[in-house]
Amino acid sequence: MADWANLPNELLGLIVQRLSLFDDFIVFGAVCKSWKSVSDVEAKPPSPPMFPWLILAEDGDKEDERIKDKEFIQSRRFFNLSNANVYEFQLPEASSRRCLGTHFGWLFTLGLDLQISLLHPFTRHQIPLPPQPTFSDQYEPSGEFGPEDVRYIFIRKAVLSSNPWKKTTEDYERQDCAVMTIYGEVSKLAFARLGDTSWTNVQVPSRAYDDIAFYKGHFYAVDCHGVAVVCDIDDDRNPKALVIAPAPKGSRDHFLKYLVESAGDLLLVSRIREFSDYESEEVMKEEKHPYLTSAFIV
Template identity: 40%
Template sequence: MANWSELPEEIIDLVAKRLPPYPNEFARFSCVCKSWNSVVKKQKSNIIRFAPWLMLARSKNDKQFKKGAIRSFYCHSTKRLFNYYLPQAKRTRCWGTPYGWLLTFGLDLKIHLLHPLSRVQISLPSQPTFEHQHQFDAYCPEHLCQSYFTKFALSSDPSIPESGQCPLVMAIYGEIRYLAVASPGDEVWTSVDCSRSNYQDIIFFNGHFYAISCDGMLRIIEVNTRQPKATDFASPPDNVYICSRFYLVELSGDLYMVERAFDTTDDLPTIPCHNETTYFVVYRFDFRSKAWTEVEDLGDHALFLGNNTSFAISTSDYPEFKENCIYFTDDHSDFYPHGFCDMGIYDIENNTIEPFNFDDHQLSTFSRPVFFMPTL
């Protein structure tokens, strides 16, 4: 059989130009080998933009399912669900980013940055290098994967190192949700001001990390010091509900906070007590007054929240998405059975939720659904 990687570049280029105009087709093409990937990268300007993908659990219908090497993805651009061979994500829980990379935490307790389309991995310090390990001494690896980390955020795109430096990665970890930072090549994670805890989200914005606590307090994180520390930066909005969940997201150069409210439901005979999303409230931050203002219209933008670094897109660039809406996934810490998954599309103007519907075998309490922005 001929070695496809040895085809002349001009032949590969001709084949690539005849692919269907779907991002997942280019993704599969680019993963054949390095030479094919190189051709696709040169054609980036001619390829339609990658819209956010929803990464689901592995498909049990695939022969590789038992090996854990197959993951299912939903592409909104094409309204298609497809399976993708990704052995690097085997036995891992994943978090998404807007840079095309995933954060993976495996049953071997190792943590990686993973670019799923090229399958490139970058190692980060492992889980045992975090402080406060005694809280989880009795936990098995699977339980750790499900509950140890809340969020990750990157300071930059790992594919484009700034000044030759690898990006900083910040994590919310542990039972009390502390902060810690590390870079590829570090031996351990460095904790941030352990007197502060109970964080719910983090973001790198205008050159600084910001974190939001469970009571809505915004803090700025100083990382360029021997001992990183968190400093109170702004109080929560006056009418915020402290039992909600909070997210930080950048939109058109401004910092926003999103409040996600829940209703506790226990009236379904086959599903135990669980929290179900009921509504969202969006706030924009004013750095001059250090105050939040409620926003009722995102214009032609949509937000993506959940097991990912929160991000926004313009629906003018991606018309397949609904404007003034919030796309959200199930990032609860509760261990629900497969029959329930709290994710959908929230219409801000109409205050309605349209749920995502997938087969149960594509949902998992171990590997929760996650949004990310694919890149080649």
């Protein structure tokens, strides 16, 4: 029989570099220690899976019980929608950090130190972004919000223009990717390119943006009214958003708005939520989120 565990590292490296499926990459590193060591060194982030992997929230109760367990503190769990399994990975880079999903398998992370970075959870490669204090609009200091609260509410969404991972001979190219965010108390738009030292606001015709998407070479956004805009960020001194579609007839501000690409088109999806009809006031008081989704309008 072949001694699979002792295949030459050069051969294993060539195999890893040709993997394109996300699940194959994970399984390759799980074969044995020697294969895992090669995948850690040689691997590039594979294509995203057909079904998303969802990062699960850190369990506060279990963290209190096992606070002395360093392995627990440094791990995060992911749920695989394709097989309904939960996987746990050593990921100290994400410990106690706010994690937002982006495209191409990267996480947008924000810590109590207000540092921001892109993190690939399965290769643990990080790319620094400008820190939170470089946004032009900050929450006013008050007793209502502490640093931990601001970490969770400051940035609502982040979207990448392209995959920032481009392996060269010695390092990773970081020129062809921009990150757009919805941030702040009034949900403004700001962006940064990899290598920037601060975030740049986009001049917008309104505020309170619900969603952003990168579509056919441009960032698009929709506000709470349903007005869609396209962002022109080619001129760093005067980035602005132009209205391309008015709010649909019958749109309401309390409908949650999403931009979704489907079959080559960009769609505006409104989620309608209605107040739950509880039988007793006591039950309603115990429910933290008394609204239920009743319909979608596309």
